[in-house]
Amino acid sequence: MSTTTSLQSDAVKLEETMIRQARESFQRLPTLEIVLDRLLLAMVPDLKSYCTVAPEIELQSLDYLPYEDAMEATQAPSLFAIADADNWNSQIACVVEPDLLFSVLEIMLGGRRAQPNEWKPRGLTAIEQKLGRRLAELSLKGLSKCLSDVSPVSFNIASLESNPRSVMLAAPRTATVAVRLHMAFEDRSGHMTFILPYGNLDEVSAKLAQPFLGGRSPTDSNARKDMNTQISSTTVTITGVLQEMKIPLRDVLEWQPGQVIDLGMTVDTPVVGMVNAQPMFQAAFGQRSNGALALRVIQSLLPQETEEEIADDVSPD
Incomplete structure (x- = not known):
């Protein structure tokens, strides 16, 4: 009897898992993935100009998941820059995590030679928020440039938050892309996350979901020029x-x-x-x-x- 009950319980759990995975099986956005690859190169010049150190940026993860899960996965407390996406009638979030914020802060304030200190959770000061806002602005500027060939858009930061529960960009089950970047500045590093709800953007989502058929963008040309400069003496x-x-x-x-x-x-x-x-x-x-x-x-x-x-x-x- 107990064996039969256990099998029935396992069957119910399996059905629930299959139903949940079916509901959360969101459509991939191949064109957006190409845009994000270009973003890794596009962000470097602006961040180097601001921080005086050229970062090495790599894509750590790209996940398709419900909006509420995307927000729960972000590190708290962090600096959430909520940006209005003009032409999309929507909002996205650029999350500057503490390790990135304080790594850049130490570099810019002359602490590059000092031993990196472990950050303890606390409220951010006005100077720290201003620095985080600027990092988010530069990153969103690069994202806007990379998206210009697909769907022209500009991002303007509307507010700053430190608690993910205070950020409501979309309904909890809205299809969302969470993009986490790792940035290394010499011996310091940190993370930044983009939260892009695309479940409510029918026109833009359709363009981003199209298979990528090749082509070039201004970002590609800049990358080629940089590469030609590097290998010219080879x-x-x-x-x-x-x-x-x-x-x-x-x-x-x-x-x-x-x-x-x-x-x-x-x-x-x-x-x-x-x-x-x-x-x-x-x-x-x-x-x-x-x-x-x-x-x-x-x-x-x-x-x-x-x-x-x-x-x-x-x-x-």
């Missing part, structure tokens, strides 16, 4: 391939020192320049005035799209 080995031909192995095994191999080339036959086994250009084989052998590039073998991207990246603003 050296590569160029291999000149005179000719390729197929020869039976039995003929190769019979080769003797001094034997001449006819490559079937003429003076006008182009040489292929290769980098890491990738054909890069065709060149004419010749000799410089000082007697050194040389190659003169006569045709690029890069795909047309690649050439256009490189031209865009190196063109002056």
Whole structure:
């Protein structure tokens, strides 16, 4: 009898779990995920300008869950910057956690060489709130830039809160994205969380839910320019391939020192320049005035799209 009761209880729990998971199975937003990847790069210049230290930012977690669960998962007490999302008729929250707030505060006030102190929960002073508000403004500015290609929007901070229970952006079961970032400033680090309820934003949610089909944005161009700057001094080995031909192995095994191999080339036959086994250009084989052998590039073998991207990246603003 007890075994039957236990099995029935387990069955009920299983059904409840399946129903709850079905209700909380929210639609993923692939385009938003791409936007957030770009955000990691877009935030660095503004934060470096403000904090004098370039942070290393990584996406720690991205969760789709009900609004009430997203708020319960945030660390308390934290600084909740409630921002009005113009053009969306909605609000989002940028949560500056204490570890990030006090890491930046110590860096900006000259405590970079001091040993980091463990923060004890307490109320935030006016200066600390002002600093946290500025961090949130810079981060929301970067998010607005990254979203501009999908749905132009501007975020304006309306209020600051320290208790997540005082923040009501949406109904408790509204579909929400919680994005937690980890920021490292040399030997100090901290966290920031974006709370974006999308369950009430039909038009914007539809755009963000579309599969990402590629494309470029101003953020991508800036990232390419930064990468080109970093690798501009890198050296590569160029291999000149005179000719390729197929020869039976039995003929190769019979080769003797001094034997001449006819490559079937003429003076006008182009040489292929290769980098890491990738054909890069065709060149004419010749000799410089000082007697050194040389190659003169006569045709690029890069795909047309690649050439256009490189031209865009190196063109002056």
